[in-house]
Amino acid sequence: MRNISDVIEEYLKNILKDNPHQVIEIKRSDLAEQFQCVPSQINYVIKTRFTVEKGYIVESKRGGGGYIRIRRIQHLDHSQLIDEILLLIQPEVSQSRATDVIERLIENDIITTRESELILSVIDRKTLAFPLPFRDEIRSRIMTAMLSILKYK
Template sequence: MRNISDVIEEYLKNILDRNQTESIEIKRSEVADQFQCVPSQINYVIKTRFTVEKGYIVESKRGGGGYIRISRIQHLSQSDMIDEITDIVQPRISQTAAVDVLERLVDNELVTMREAKLIESMIGREVLAFPLPLRDEVRSRMMTAMLFTLKYKT
């Protein structure tokens, strides 16, 4: 069974897809009412599921007429996207952020789900059994090498 965060994430992504727009504006309280949850649940979903690593920019305006704008990051080319992701992963990256990057690469069809799972298995804290921050630096180097290969190798 899926949890409420998964349902809210899917709902917001469907709005983006259905409207064929690159951004949506929502009122946190309205979405919370729709899903019969507290507004902080909406904050949690947006903060964890709509990150730069996953290819989104989130802006908010507080107050009575406030809103949350979720925008997909647009790139002119796959090369531009890889450059941006490379900047994100350097000089170190957490396991969670690295998995988010892999999800973004799958969503943009730069890697298959199987390839992403293979990479994820290699960059986990169980395999990279180094102390922090060395572990995040090694993971960054591995991700950078993978991104370089995606960008320049055929």
């Protein structure tokens, strides 16, 4: 069974997908009421599931007329997306942020699921058995090399 965070994430992504501008504005309290959860649950979903690494920009305004705006980052081409990702992962990248980037590459049809599994196995903390921050720097260099190949091939 899926948890409430998964349900809220799917709901928001479906609304975004149906919007031609790839932007939605929501009221945290309204969404919490709709899903019968606490508003902090909505914050958690947005903070963890709608990150820049995953291809989203989140803006919020607090107060009575407050809102949360979620915008899907759109790129003209794969090259532009890869350039943005390269900026995000340099000079170091954690395993969780790297995983988010890989998921984004799959969603944008830049890599296949099989290719993602290969990349994830190479950048895994068990494979890169070095102390931090050295491990995150090596992960960044490996991903930069792979992304550079994808960009120019």
